[in-house]
Amino acid sequence: MLILEFDLGNTSAKWRLLEAGDVVERGRITELDSFVPPSAGKIGAVRVASVAGEAREQALSQWCQNTVGLGPRIARTTAHCSGVSCAYAEPHRLGVDRWLAVLAAYHHCPQGALILDAGTALTIDLVNRRGQHLGGYILPGQQLMQTSLRQDTARIVYAETAEPALNPGCSTAEAVVNGAALSAAAVAQAALQQARTLLGESCGAFITGGDAELILRLLGEKAGDFAYYPDLVMEGLARACPIIE
Ligand SMILES: Nc1ncnc2c1ncn2[C@@H]1O[C@H](COP(=O)(O)OP(=O)(O)O)[C@@H](O)[C@H]1O
Ligand SMILES: CC(C)(COP(=O)(O)O)[C@@H](O)C(=O)NCCC(=O)O
Numbered sequence: 569m570l571i572l573e574f575d576l577g578n579t580s581a582k583w584r585l586l587e588a589g590d591v592v593e594r595g596r597i598t599e600l601d602s603f604v605p606p607s608a609g610k611i612g613a614v615r616v617a618s619v620a621g622e623a624r625e626q627a628l629s630q631w632c633q634n635t636v637g638l639g640p641r642i643a644r645t646t647a648h649c650s651g652v653s654c655a656y657a658e659p660h661r662l663g664v665d666r667w668l669a670v671l672a673a674y675h676h677c678p679q680g681a682l683i684l685d686a687g688t689a690l691t692i693d694l695v696n697r698r699g700q701h702l703g704g705y706i707l708p709g710q711q712l713m714q715t716s717l718r719q720d721t722a723r724i725v726y727a728e729t730a731e732p733a734l735n736p737g738c739s740t741a742e743a744v745v746n747g748a749a750l751s752a753a754a755v756a757q758a759a760l761q762q763a764r765t766l767l768g769e770s771c772g773a774f775i776t777g778g779d780a781e782l783i784l785r786l787l788g789e790k791a792g793d794f795a796y797y798p799d800l801v802m803e804g805l806a807r808a809c810p811i812i813e
């Protein structure tokens with residue numbers, strides 16, 4: 569059976585098409601209305617991870633009905649799923665993208681796992697060897713750090729772009745861009761230290777999200793401490809929304 573999966577974030581929508589569990593196509597879209605997935609007529613199920621607002625979720629459901637001819641299964645965070653227990657007293661308030669990434673990472677590494685999702689926000693989650701989610705951290709992502717500085721100060725003004733790097737910036741643009749870069753690289757290392765303390769030295773460290781490759785590049789030789797899983801969120805969909813074929 570063909571299964572279409574979506575990861576609807578605050579910046580963009582990622583999708584992939586599975587055939588008998590294997591990824592056969594994938595992509596990133598900003599405009600859903602004009603999107604027609606490959607083999608649209610043969611898709612047997614659609615499942616969705618969404619942290620976008622109610623309106624975008626509704627639009628996706630409508631798009632599914634119109635384009636694929638069926639309603640999507642929309643994943644929700646629950647208190648327990650697939651051997652993992654949620655740390656939040658109100659589980660539905662934990663972003664489902666974080667929850668799905670935790671489910672997927674725990675099954676890759678049952679000794680305990682640290683998950684970094686570098687998207688619009690940079691999220692950090694920890695899950696221990698008993699499947700207990702310990703909670704996590706939410707920080708602004710690379711773009712958010714830069715736009716909030718430009719929006720809320722009078723004299724952080726620049727038109728040029730700068731390539732993110734860890735050296736001290738010699739212009740406003742460089743200082744802001746490299747400030748965000750330094751912060752992400754330092755946070756990644758601090759999170760790993762925290763994870764090793766709380767979960768033990770044998771825990772796994774996973775990284776995903778649109779800025780994951782950037783953070784890995786910034787980490788240099790320390791990048792080897794992290795396993796890059798571009799689809800970690802969508803991988804969790806199979807656990808939260810299993811489909812019997
Ligand atoms: N092709 C791309 N389109 C948009 N953002 C990208 C792309 N490649 C890398 N990025 C970076 O990824 C970030 C968004 O990551 P993503 O995981 O898509 O976010 P979200 O899940 O919140 O929608 C952006 O802030 C940007 O810096
Ligand atoms: C923290 C997030 C905004 C991250 O979203 P993303 O960067 O993937 O677009 C999302 O997981 C969310 O809306 N969470 C709800 C709050 C929480 O997890 O506590």
Ligand SMILES: [K+]
Pocket residue numbers: 685686687688689690691777
């Ligand atoms: K994120």
